Amino acid sequence: MTAFLRTDPATVRVALDARSYDVVIGRGLIASLGARLAALRPGAKAAIVTDENVARLHLEAVEAALAGSAIAAGRVIVSPGEGAKSFPVFERVCEQVIAARIERGDLVIALGGGVIGDLAGFVAAVVRRGLDYVQVPTTLLAQVDSSVGGKTAINSAHGKNLIGAFHQPGLVVADTAALDTLPAREFRAGYAEVVKYGLLGDAAFFSWLEANWREIFKGGPAREHAIAVCCRAKAAIVARDERENGDRQLLNLGHTFGHALEAATGFSERLLHGEAVAAGMALAFEFSARRGLLPSAEAARAIRHLAEVGLPAGPQEIAGELPSLDRLTDLMAQDKKIKRGTPTFILARGIGSAFVDSSVDAGDVRAFLGEKLAKQ
Ligand SMILES: NC(=O)c1ccc[n+]([C@@H]2O[C@H](COP(=O)([O-])OP(=O)(O)OC[C@H]3O[C@@H](n4cnc5c(N)ncnc54)[C@H](O)[C@@H]3O)[C@@H](O)[C@H]2O)c1
Ligand SMILES: [Zn+2]
Numbered sequence: 001m002t003a004f005l006r007t008d009p010a011t012v013r014v015a016l017d018a019r020s021y022d023v024v025i026g027r028g029l030i031a032s033l034g035a036r037l038a039a040l041r042p043g044a045k046a047a048i049v050t051d052e053n054v055a056r057l058h059l060e061a062v063e064a065a066l067a068g069s070a071i072a073a074g075r076v077i078v079s080p081g082e083g084a085k086s087f088p089v090f091e092r093v094c095e096q097v098i099a100a101r102i103e104r105g106d107l108v109i110a111l112g113g114g115v116i117g118d119l120a121g122f123v124a125a126v127v128r129r130g131l132d133y134v135q136v137p138t139t140l141l142a143q144v145d146s147s148v149g150g151k152t153a154i155n156s157a158h159g160k161n162l163i164g165a166f167h168q169p170g171l172v173v174a175d176t177a178a179l180d181t182l183p184a185r186e187f188r189a190g191y192a193e194v195v196k197y198g199l200l201g202d203a204a205f206f207s208w209l210e211a212n213w214r215e216i217f218k219g220g221p222a223r224e225h226a227i228a229v230c231c232r233a234k235a236a237i238v239a240r241d242e243r244e245n246g247d248r249q250l251l252n253l254g255h256t257f258g259h260a261l262e263a264a265t266g267f268s269e270r271l272l273h274g275e276a277v278a279a280g281m282a283l284a285f286e287f288s289a290r291r292g293l294l295p296s297a298e299a300a301r302a303i304r305h306l307a308e309v310g311l312p313a314g315p316q317e318i319a320g321e322l323p324s325l326d327r328l329t330d331l332m333a334q335d336k337k338i339k340r341g342t343p344t345f346i347l348a349r350g351i352g353s354a355f356v357d358s359s360v361d362a363g364d365v366r367a368f369l370g371e372k373l374a375k376q
Helices: 029-040 052-068 087-099 114-129 140-146 176-181 184-201 203-218 221-240 247-252 255-264 273-290 296-308 325-333 362-374
Strands: 010-014 021-026 046-051 073-078 107-112 132-137 151-156 159-166 171-175 345-348 354-357
Touching: 010 221, 021 029, 021 221, 029 052, 029 107, 029 132, 029 171, 029 176, 046 052, 046 087, 046 114, 052 073, 052 107, 052 176, 073 087, 087 114, 087 151, 107 114, 114 132, 114 140, 114 151, 114 159, 132 140, 140 176, 140 184, 140 221, 159 255, 171 176, 171 221, 176 221, 184 203, 184 221, 184 247, 184 273, 184 296, 184 345, 184 354, 203 221, 203 296, 221 247, 247 255, 247 345, 247 354, 255 273, 255 325, 255 345, 273 296, 273 345, 273 362, 325 362
Parallel strands: 021 171, 046 073, 046 107, 107 132, 132 171
Antiparallel strands: 010 021, 151 159, 345 354
């Protein structure tokens, strides 16, 4: 193992002036949560928002840590799954947080994956016109992506994440040991977002992943290192472009294709978000090669790594029947990253060199996708 790997917690600062905060990453950090919150907001009460799965596995440890620092904490438990990002659940969580007398100066704690982070973060954004909150992400996806950056949302009948707010947390505590209880398929799906950071802006990290991914899956210090690299990359991008007017769009690598595939499969167990992103990144690299932006051997290398870890490296690997070309292009046209009718694509000039392209011709994409779907 390389010398720079560390076992003490890593701290990444998200620099946003008065809204700056730390992301702390390390194994066993939940035990230190009480002391960290007492230091962050002395005397604050807390409401822990979590889902049933995470409550069963990790809530006791969190409550014990808070009790150890004499922090009074209530719990709000919702059913697991994307369904929690809905108006009815949002309303219930708001009312329970208010009933628990969480006031300005107190804390909402989002304990769980991206669903809980998005839901509890949005609750914190609006209850009493804004409460402070802390993210304690328990999925790999949440630790490397959704817990950092302050995007919060629930879903509309018209689409995912259409009702939300930018609301930065006051602290993110990523305990990498919490990932030990995560189902293997969820871990692998989250790993797609780890690969994304290499593919979009860090070729050396991508090479390191090719050599070390097994260690990350096993849970050694390589896991903490990988998560810290991703958080550092996300923090830098968010600091440059908090509200996604420019650079932050790079984080959508694989997501325009990916969201269409997710929507086409009904946001179901059939295709997890990270799996859709993997297939989407494979498409983005292949499409970039097709446009002569990078050598096809380079695109093949990106795709090979996704396939090696067991992620779908293209739509042809998604189980079951796929939608028609018309339906897929329709779904892409509804993507919320659309500005005045033109979908934005993140393309690549190489591994580690992604860029935002808003001038991609819809007909080219359609022809390319048509070929990919026909090859199944
Ligand atoms: N805000 C952002 O910037 C952002 C970025 C990416 C994704 N997201 C959102 O994140 C959501 C997906 O997040 P996710 O993949 O973490 O899904 P999730 O929150 O649904 O978690 C996946 C599953 O794992 C379970 N789980 C969580 N932690 C566990 C643990 N430690 N052990 C065992 N089981 C555990 C959950 O109960 C759930 O069943 C989507 O709604 C997506 O829109 C938001
Ligand atoms: Zn994603």
